[in-house]
Amino acid sequence: MKKIFIAALLCAGLLVFAGCGADHHTITMTDGSTAVSAGAPQFNKDSNTYTYENLDGQQTIIKREDVRQIEENND
Numbered sequence: 839m840k841k842i843f844i845a846a847l848l849c850a851g852l853l854v855f856a857g858c859g860a861d862h863h864t865i866t867m868t869d870g871s872t873a874v875s876a877g878a879p880q881f882n883k884d885s886n887t888y889t890y891e892n893l894d895g896q897q898t899i900i901k902r903e904d905v906r907q908i909e910e911n912n913d
Contacts, residue, residue, distance in 0.1 A: 862911040865890070867904050879908060 863875045865888070875890035882889060886902045 864909050864911055865900070866906045868906050873898070874911070
């Protein structure tokens with residue numbers, strides 16, 4: 839019984855720590871559409887673009903002029 843309790847406690851702890859690592863941002867475009875990034879978008883000064891990874895793991899590049907705002911999600 840004690841082993842089951844310890845295993846359950848460890849699993850719960852792992853789930854809590856996995857949730858703390860999530861860093862999502864909502865990107866609102868000038869046309870009103872939105873996208874959610876996994877992690878903070880990176881700005882490239884040379885190309886004047888933002889690069890981010892979407893929730894499906896695909897890398898996306900958007901022009902700065904197409905971005906209205908970027909907000910961190912506090913889930």
